Amino acid sequence: MTGELQVAALIKQIPRFEEMRLGDDGRMIRDDSSLEINPYCRRAASMAINLARETGGKSTVVTLGPPQAADALKEMLAAGADEAVLITDPKFAGSDTLATARALVAALRIIGPFDIVLCGLNSVDADTGQIGPEVAELIGLPFVAGVRTLDLRERELYLGCERDDGWREVVVELPAVISVSERLCSPAKAKPEIFQTIANDQIRRLDAASLGGGPWGSEGSPTRVGKTRILTSNRGQIRLSGTAEMVSEQLIQLLLEKGLFEEDQRQNIGRVQSSSNVSDRYPIAVVIEPGKTQLARELLGKAAEIAARRNANVVALIFDDTNSMDFASWGADEVARSMSNGLEELAGRLVADWALRTEPFCIIGPSTTWGREVMGRVAARLGAGLTGDAVDLELTSDTLTCWKPAFGGQLVAAVTSASPIQMVTVRPGILPILEPRIAAAEIVDLPILDTGRVKIVKHEVNEDIGSLASARRVVGLGLGVYPGEYPQVRAFCGYLGAELASTRKVTDRSWMARGTQIGITGLSIAPELYVAIGVSGSFNHMVGIRRAGTVVAINPDETAPVFDQSDIGIVYEWGAVAPYLIQSLVKLEYERENGALSG
Secondary structure: OOOOOEEEEEOOEEEOHHHOOEOOOOOEOOOOOOEEEOHHHHHHHHHHHHHHHHHOOEEEEEEEOOHHHHHHHHHHHHOOOOEEEEEOOHHHOOOOHHHHHHHHHHHHHHHOOOOEEEEEOOOOOOOOOOHHHHHHHHHOOOEEEEEEEEEEEOOEEEEEEEEOOEEEEEEEEOOEEEEEOOOOOOOOOOOHHHHOOOOHHHEEEEOHHHHOOOOOHHHHOOEEEEEEEEOOOOOOOEEEOOOHHHHHHHHHHHHHHOOOOOOOHHHHOOEOOOOOOOEEEEEEEEEOOOOOHHHHHHHHHHHHHHHHHHOEEEEEEEOOOOOHHHHHHHOOOEEEEOOOOOOHHHHHHHHHHHHHHHOOOEEEEEOOHHHHHHHHHHHHHHOOEEEEEEOEEEEEOOEEEEEEEEHHHOEEEEEEEOOOOEEEEEOOOOOOOOEOOOOOOEEEEOOOOOOOOEEEEEEEEOHHHHOOOOOOEEEEEOOOOOHHHHHHHHHHHHHHOOEEEEOHHHHHOOOOOHHHEEOOOOEOOOOOEEEEEOOOOOHHHHHHHOOOOEEEEEOOOOOOHHHHHOOEEEOOOHHHHHHHHHHHHHHHHHHHHOOOOOO
16 A cells, blocks of 8 residues: 655745846845746646645645745645645845755755655756755655656656656655656646635744754855846847748848858867866866767866866766777866766765765766756765856856856856855756867776666657757747648758757647757757747747857747847748748758859
């Protein structure tokens, strides 16, 4: 028998995008009426309520926030939660993810124990995905991310999980911490006229004194937010006019003039810096996700640049049998290798133990499902400041400055860490690929661990999805293009040399795979060219391509918001211009092959 499950859901309030404001400390202001429940967290609460009801157990919804956060908890009580707990105290102000995770764990120990702790896969205002793995590490439980299907059998969870590059099915014994995707279940919601009738005394409150000595809030937060840069859209907003054939030819000519059919410039912007007179004290560590060659090259190239300025060496921490000579050419001076199975919990333990012995200056990892858990666990074990989802790294004096998106991508903020070991995850496809160097790396063996508590039953990798983050050209599809037209779109992508992506509404209808989704709850990409076809241009999608070089929009609705955020616009149905665009690309390819084009 499963028994009566005690289930907790950790929820977070986020500012509505149109009402976001920064405080003097550089962090978001959350203490006003403009807060709403993070959409991922609504699913976590909904699943907690369902699991408790099915087993005759109890569901508890927990949040950390200002007194006004009680409204979110009242809504969850109205939606069916059995208990609500508000962690609130001015001393919690300025909490980063680690300080938040510590407060949540302290509360869970007071109000628990729990069989399952659920949280959202991500927070759409910050996109770090760190709370779940940090909570799991601090409380000593297994963690599973991105759960989309859930089957409870006795004391085991059989879970289907969305990954960056595909799908994973796992089995984990209870108790466990899991983060949920938006498609796991319907969100927990209640109408204001219902939840506003719930009395304040139905919410249990815990203050800083209740949780213990701390430190809490900004005092207990190893990361610091500094200056910010507002990302403004300076798109050209050119509208092409004429017949479908004319606008197609005009578009290809404009793209030619922009140099978007030249060789990929990312491959030629520089060479990996070579080490000389380096010290093996305070190295730059790079955590390598198994099978992610492109990511390894990006991270090691940047690490070599930082190491050259510090006269330090670069250590690649790997968990498979990839050729160590490759890592040396990409920037590693040393390869610390474990032949463990690469499970996140085991990798996190190995990295943390290595860091305690070696005392690196910083640890750099990928902002992927795998990297977020590994780095989150390491940060929790070390008490280190972890900046998530950075888009650039700078060395300032003796501090690593990490630039990360904030406000749903409307600006980037400079984040630093006050901890002895500084940590950061970097968004895939953002850093340049450098020409390799000629070098060799020393090989150091790490222990082999095989006691992971998460059992992988099935893992499917979609290679098309894996290449999207680093693609030079991307075509994005909205609801304006129907599946019957996809073969024509794929032909266009083939001639353009582009990867295919989509909006959330397209993946909601299962017209395309979840991993192709661009936007706040999907991928953020930075291609040189993005062609939006049948895309309306909602903020949630367009924020995912904010760093794209040139944006082209094709949409029959001349009032569609996508045109205000595009460099070139074509007001036509896709089917009307598709044959001419393909024809123009075929002609371009023929002329190139036959030397008809110069320059």
